[in-house]
Amino acid sequence: MIESYIKALIATNTVLFIGYSINDSNFNLIFQWVKNILRNHFQPAYLIESSKKYSRMEHAYYKNRGINILYYDEISNMPNNNIFDISNWRGNRLFDVLSYFNSFDKMTKMSDLEIIYNKISCFEKLNFIMPEQIVKNLGLKSVGYDLFGDRTLTILNGENGLSRVFSNHDTYKDNWIFQKIIMIFKKANIQGVSREKQIIFSIDNQDNYLANLRARIIDQDSLIDPIDINSFTSLIEGEDYFLMLKQAFAYCECDKFYDAYKYYKTISLKAFQDKEFLIYYISEFNRKHVGKFLVNGYYNVNNNIEMELKELDLENIYANLPNRERKSIEFLKELQDFNLIYKVQNKLNKEVDTLKETKRTVENGGFSFNSSLNKNFHMISNIWLFVEANYLCINKYKEIQSLYLSFVEGIFASYSTQSNNSKSFFNKVSLNKIEKLDLYEVYIIITKLKTSDFENVLVEYNLRELKLENSAFEYIMKVLDKVIDNILNNRNKKKSEHYFYNIIVLTSKTNLDFEQANLIAGKLLLLLNESINLNEFKYINKFIVAVANKEILAQSTVLDYLEKYLEIYMRNSRIIEFDNNGLYKNLTNIYVNYNEYPINKDITSSYVILIKKSYEEKEYDILYTVFENLIVPILKAISEEYKNIIIKVIESLVEKIKSKEGLLQFNELNFYYIISINDVITEDKEINKKIIEDTVVKIKNENKAVKVHPDPIERNLNILTDLYRRNKLKKEELEEFVDVFGGYSEYFDLVFNTKNLKLTDIDLLSYLKEEEIESLMNNKGMKECIYSLFEKKLRYLPFEKYEDIFGKLYAKKF
Structure with missing residues (x-):
């Protein structure tokens, strides 16, 4: 009877076991009944456990069998009533728990x-x-x-x-x-x-809670005020869990994933023991994602970590958290499968599309009023703060990066919106648009965008010049100082170089004044040293060319660069190999006021000594390199005394080349080409003939089954074409070889043999003079070929090259 009655109670009611322990034999008997009944999904059963500490394994075991154990020590801030004698601690605990449960209905009060x-x-x-x-x-x-x-x-x-x-x-x-x-x-x-x-x-x-929080995150993320990643032991012994998460987050941001993983593991253990379940879940969430970066990256990961990651079930951890903690991290759970990110992305896309549509409407003479600009900012700001302020390690996922790219697209869609100049009524209404980029927008551009994505957006919105708020420019200077220092000292170099590239792309488009441009150029000069790499050369060159084209680069700054470059070569001649974007050549082209800003005589003196020594020791390869790459471009700025010595050595080398038996080496050929087009010597028909003969032999001996780069035949023909266009070679000197040379160089064919030319390199057109353009356009077939190629390649051209070719050539079509 009793057994049937109890089974009926269990089957139809929520049952709470009071006064029992897990180890009681009576409970274990009833447990068997519960297990048999509840597997058919009847009402849940609960047991108050006031004598034992919380055990995750025990809790999970009984929960899977229909009984939820409520541990006394799980309830925080529970008042101690001490209604019984102090020795009856179990009774006191049980009373406290029941009193706590009875307080739930007080919500109505x-x-x-x-x-x-x-x-x-x-x-x-x-x-x-x-x-x-x-x-x-x-x-x-x-x-x-x-x-x-x-x-x-x-x-x-x-x-x-x-x-x-x-x-x-x-x-x-x-x-x-x-x-x-x-x-x-x-x-x-x-x-x-x-x-x-x-x-x-x-x-x-x-x-200013949020303002201070934003400023702190920006400074830390921008490396202005980086987190010290060497204070692990002191932090883990404390009680400030968010400080611990902040430290582990710093490891992750520096790509020190293994250190981050170990740190999160330690934080999780400590937080779980201290019943800091919110911290515990955030730490486990981060450990899971850092572990993914480890396993999926180029790291040696031991089997133990892989096994731990397989067993790390965030869904199960979340389900077993107290209800209060589950509520507080519900959004974090949505981040686990990126549902939250996809929701924000869809909303952002909608606002960005509206901003693009606003741009089209306004530029066509209409008007549009909407709140998309504000929404764009607040959406990204909120999700950014949620991720960064709570130290969530998900920034490296492309889904997060796409959010920031969408935000910047919206910013540039607004910034690039131009009012129509018509006399429409709507043009009298002020337009809500971005006039200058502020600090936060610049921060997102520098730290969150891939450089290639940033460059593509600039091209897409045809942004030739950007205006910045003063605070944004000051921020850029702080970040630039820090990343340059990091690069020079090999600290956090990957992130620092990423920020550096984005800063250069941004400042190259910024409407800097004279002082600002030279301030930045002066900072970049610090990177010009023996250990400079290809990309650093590339981006320094990008900035120098950009500000020089705006005519705001001081000649004193140019001189500083030239002198430092020349000094570095004396210590490390390989600097020339890394300068494949032509920084030195561009500097020499910009260097025009050399009478007022002459090169330091000690530097030129050291080069004269090197030239003399190399000539005496017959180290001609060194001489060719020094003359071609360094001295000839600045010969105009060297004193007459030293210039005469240099020219004398050059003329002597030319005579040796002329008298040489057999074919020329490329370094000899190129040396002649450089000194010739720079007007150091007059044209020399004998050497021209040697170059032509060398080209004929190369064509005769060509093995078409083997591709060589650079192609020696094409290289020779390009040199001959340049010599002709610079009046250093007469057309009749190679007239009989035009057909033989056809089809090897588009540049040569464009000048000498357009009859069978199939033009594919649109860039060649930007080199042509106006009269050469006119001559080409008289050829109907060539004319149509050029227009067709231009239209095909239009979207891939850098804006400056597009503008040059369009102005010179394509506009003639109309």
Whole structure:
């Protein structure tokens, strides 16, 4: 009878076992009944365990069999009533638990203030909260978040607890619960409460919580104020868990994934033991993702880590967390499968599309009013703060990077919007658009975009010049100083170089003044040293050319670069090999005021000594290199005394080349070409003939089955073409070879043999003079070929080259 009665109770009611222990024989008998019944999904059963500490394995074991164990030590901040004698600790604990459960129905007796706090207090420990999660937890149907306006919690209609509390906020202003609610709102970027478009309460932001949080994140992420990654042991012994997460996050951001993984593992263990379940889940979440970076990257990962990652089940961890913690990290759970990111991405895309449509409408003479610009900013700002402030290691995923790219597209769509010059009524209405990039926008560009993506966006929106707020320029200077120092000292080099490249691309497009341009150029000069690499050369060159084209590069700055370059070569001759973008050559072209800014005589003297010594020791290869790459381009700036010595050696070398038996070596041929087109010597028909003969032999001996780069035949023909176009070679000197040379060099054929030319290299057209263009356009077939090629290659051309070719050539079509 009793057995049947108990089974019936268990089958139809929620059962709470009071006073039992897991080890009681009676409980184990009843447990068998429960196990048999509850596997058919009847009502749940619970057991209060007041004598044992929480055990995850034990809890999971019984939960899978239908009984949920409620451990005394799981309940935080539970009052101790001590209703029984102190020796009866089990009885006291059981009473405390039951009293705590009986307090649950007091929610109906809570004030509006207490109800609001109870619903959102689970977020208190987070540094930033998504405002949508506050709205969700409040559970008020008529409340929303004003994303694009005042960023208030907006009560759409009717009365509710929120409106009652904040309509009477003076009553609560000194209440500690009210102050806690306000702090949670600040963390969620909620600026106040409004009802039916009327603000009924504005939050006082004198403490600048979010502004300070943003500034701290920007400084740390920009390497201005980096986190010390050498303080692991001292931090882990403390109680500041977010400081521990911050440290581990710094490891991850520096690509020290193995160190980050070990650190997260330690944090998780400590947090779990201390029942800091929010920290525990965030740490495990990060450990999972850092582990993925380890396993999927080029790292040697031991089998233990791979096994640990397979066993690390975030879904299971989340399901076993106390309800309060589950609520506070619900958005984090959405991040696990990137649902949250996809939602934000879809919303961002919608606003970016609106900004693009606004651009088209305005530029066609219309008008558009919308809030997409504000929404674009607040959406990215909120998700950025949520990830960065709570130290979530997901920045390296392409899904996150796509968010920032979409944001920047929206910024540039607005920035590039140009008002139509027609006399339309709408042109009298001011347009809400970005006029200058601010610090936050510049920060996102520098730290979050791939350089190639940034360059593509600039091309897409045809942005030739960018204006910056003063604070944005000051920020760039701070970051530039830091990344240059890091690169020079080999600290955090990968990230520093990434930031450096983006800074150069950005400042090359910025409308800098004379002082700013030379300030940056002076900082970049620090990188010009023996250990400079290819990319550093490339981006320094990019900036120098950009500001020189704007005529804001000081001749004194150019001189500093030339002198340092020449000094470095004396210590490391390989600098020339890395300068494959032609920085030195561009500097010499910019260097025009050499009388006022002469090269240091000690430097030129050292080169004269080198030249003399190399000539005496017959080290002609060194001489060819020095003359071609360094001395000939600056010969105009060298004193007459030294210039005469140099020219004498050059003439002697030319005579040796002329008298040489057999074919020329390329370094000999190229030496003659350089000194000839730079007017150091007059044309020499004998050497021209040697180059032609060398080319004929190369064609005769060509093995078409073997491709050589660079192609020696094409190289020779390009030199001959340049010599002809510079009046250093007469057409009749190679007239009989035109047909023999056809088909090996598009450049040669473009000048000498257009009859059978199939042009594929659009860049060649930018080299031609106006009269050469006119001659080409008289050939109908060639004319159509050029137009067709231009239209095909149009989208791939850099804007400067497009403008040059279009102005010279394509506009003639119309």
